[in-house]
Amino acid sequence: MKRLAYSLIACAVTLALTACDGDDGAQGLKGEQGAQGEQGLSGSDGQNGNNGVDGQDGNNGNNGNDGADGQDGKSAGAGLVRIATVPNGAEVTGLFLTQKGDLFFNVQHPADSNSVEINGKMFNKGTVGVLTGVDFNNLPSNIVNSPVPKSTEETQIVMSAIGQYQVLGQTGDIFSDLGENGLAGGLGVHYGINSKQEIIKNDNPDFNGFIATSDNEGFLFTNWESYPGGMSRLKMSKDTKGTWSVTEAMMVDFDSVQGTAANCFGSVSPWGTPLTSEEWIVNSRVDTTTDASWNDPANTRTDGIEALVSPDFPNPYRYGYIAEIKNPTTESPDVVKHFTIGRYEHENSVVMPDRRTVYSSQDDTGGVLFKFIADQPEDLSSGTLYGAKLKQDEGLNDPAVTGFDIEWVELATGSNANIETWVAQYDNISTADFVDGKTSYISMADVQAWADGKATYPTEAEGGSPVTAGKPMDDRVAFLESRQAARLKGATAEWRKLEGISINHDRVLEAVTGQDLIANEIVDKAYMYIGIADLDNTMIDGEGDIQLSNRVKDCGGVYRASIDNSYNLTRIEPVVMGATYRSSLTGAERCDVNQLSQPDNVIVMNDGRIIIGEDGFQENNTLWLYDPKSK
Structure with a gap:
């Protein structure tokens, strides 16, 4: 009706x-x-x-x-409104909007020289926080821009156009007032998998995901991006004035999956489990023909792999995935790495309302937009992996107006259990196995043979890996070297800094099913929004599927992808771009302070407006509000 x-x-x-x-x-x-x-x-x-x-x-x-x-x-x-700015040296991370309208975001790696104190806190270390006193699900339409910081004090604090920023925790906080519910080692502190010794105090809080247990209580999960990776969990409650209190703190135990690497952004699944992304640089550069040499004793620092301190020498194929935190509100959450979604530099994954279709972004040069369709709803342990093939609009190349049609290239079908048996075959490789000029891991010759449909892997003499040399072909390439596999199968491997992707679950569900979920609006079309920090390198090189001009370049922009009735992405179009990039200038001036500067992550509000966090050139990066209807 x-x-x-x-x-x-x-x-x-x-x-x-x-x-x-x-x-x-x-x-x-x-x-x-x-x-x-x-x-x-x-x-x-x-x-x-x-x-x-x-x-x-x-x-x-x-x-x-x-x-x-x-x-x-x-x-x-x-259409842009400056909601907030963060202190010197920091980027805006961890955007998360709860069903009650609470907006969480973090101050990642602020300058340690920041010395202005607000409410007993200085923003000179990684900070997890929330804007209080405002319901972002019922936000006014006429919010005035927060000013561009000018004074020393303004440049060293969080300034907001609406609400007040409350610090929930900072790097090293032990929450001593909570007694045994505190965190003896400190928030964001990471330990060696074997040694249990402190490796790093991490100033890089990233993704936030809130799991509500009642109207005003729940658990906030926060990624801490480093090697090894980490995730904290704060149990919190909110009073009648909107102020939060932390009642319990812990770091999630990842030992059961041999640790994680560079936990970047993430999402919360429709069934209420955090999905944390490993953005470990897995050396899968699309323009290389050089085979992996992680176990080279002369260069074991390749990609920071040694910091994981795993048994003997770390197996690279155990890192670079989406990990799901199951039973997230129990005393000891369970962690499952989903090899099925592929191994690459994950920024984050988003699960569609069908609870089967998952989209994942690759944050690197020459990256791929991936899709995974699970065999069963709410179970990501088996399914089929795809890569996106783009077709650019004919006759256009300016980033502000150029879109792309999408086709999906099927890569392979697999299960966590089956893929893990392939991963395990590389567990015992060490520096003693290194041979100069050869690889102990999957080689480019192996990837090419798989893409060509060969019946067997190449021999070592033909450039194959000793693990698979001459053996019958399988699909390990698709899941362990996903970017190279997608590229050789015809998917577009040309994105540059493909950052956060986001949907509003209810808007998408209403658009697809016709259910009445969004008040005072008929939603008959919904989108997945995509942040791109840099539109340069492989996106402007004049080659391949993406051939944009360099006008916007490092200022970046936000795209949106149309979703059809099968939760399939069919087309990508620009929504809002940064200003014209001024290469003749230096520092913050290269991108206009009043325009986007390297957008990182994006979230979609109930009313269709989007919130964008910057990781840019500006002295004080911005949290933006943008209304696509203004375009």
């Missing part, structure tokens, strides 16, 4: 929602709203209109100090 009623007013609703930003932009251009106090504030949002030109219109009316939003008379770009 609701859908039929809304169909009669859909256009009016769309116009009204669009007017919150788009029409305000038009008013800002007229300069009339500057004299109207609060509406002038909305005009400031609209000044987000035409890529900075509207900053001059802000001066026309001054918008009741809204011109100060840009501080130098400039405002943010079209």
Whole structure:
């Protein structure tokens, strides 16, 4: 009934929602709203209109100090609102929006020279936090930009346009006030798998995922990105004023899977389990014909593998996957690495509402967008892996307008159990096995033979690996050297810094099934959003499937991918790009402070707006709010 009623007013609703930003932009251009106090504030949002030109219109009316939003008379770009900035040296990580509207985000690797103290805290180490006092699921449409930091104090703290940033924990915190529920070793502290000795205090908190156990209580999981990797779990509760208290702290035990490497971003599955991504650089560069040499005794620091301190010499094929934290709210959560989703530099994975289809991004030069379809819902232990083949719009190459159609190339079907038997065959390789000019691991000749459909692996004389030489062919290549396998099967291996991918579960489910899940709106089309930190290198080299111009380059941008009724991605289009990259300038000036600068991760709100975190050139990276309807 609701859908039929809304169909009669859909256009009016769309116009009204669009007017919150788009029409305000038009008013800002007229300069009339500057004299109207609060509406002038909305005009400031609209000044987000035409890529900075509207900053001059802000001066026309001054918008009741809204011109100060840009501080130098400039405002943010079209549709962009500066929600917050983070301290010197830091990037914005860990974006996570709960069903109750709590927005978590982290201050990753801030400058250790930061010395300004706020509420007893200095932002000179990795920080996990949340914006309190605001429900991001019911956010006003006319939020005014937070100012670009100017003073020493402003550049060393979290400044926000709405809400107050509450620090939940920082690197090394032991939560001594919690007694036995504290963390003796310290938050973000990692230990050797065998030695149990402290290896690193990690200033790199990344992904956050909140698992609610009641309306105002739950567990916050946070990735700590280093070698070896780590994940913390904070049990927390929220009072009636919206302030959080930590009641229990722990670091997740990854010993059962021989540790993790560089836990980067992640997601929470529709069935409530955190999915943590290993972004360990697995030396799968797409432009190389050189075989892996991880066990070279002269260079065992390749990719930082020695820091894992596994038994004897670490098996590289045990790292570079998506790990699922099962039973996440129990005393001892279980960890399962899903070899099925492939081995590469994972930024994060997102599970579609069908609870079977998983999309994964590869954060590297020459990366691939992967898809995995599980055999059974809520069970990622077996299924089929695919790579995306892109077709660029004919006659276009500017990043702001150029899209891509998608076809999916099937790679292989497998199970965790079967793939693990292949992984285990490389467990006992050590530096003693290294032979100069050869590899102890899967060789490029092996990958090529698999892609060519050969019946057997090549012999060692033909360039094959000693583990598989001359043996019957299997599909280990697809899961252990996924990028190379996808490339040789025809998938597009040309993304550069393919970062966070995100959906709003309910918006996608309503668009596909027609269920009434989103209030006051008919959602008949939904998207997966994709952050790209750099549009350079393999994306602008004039070769292959992606041949964009270099205008945007390192300023990056955000794309969206259309989702069909089978949860299949069919097309990728640009949503919002950073400013024109100015290679003649240095530092932060290369990308306009009022535009995107190397977006990292993205989340989608219930109302369709997106929140974007930067990892860019700016002295103070930004947490942006963007309304696609403003485009």
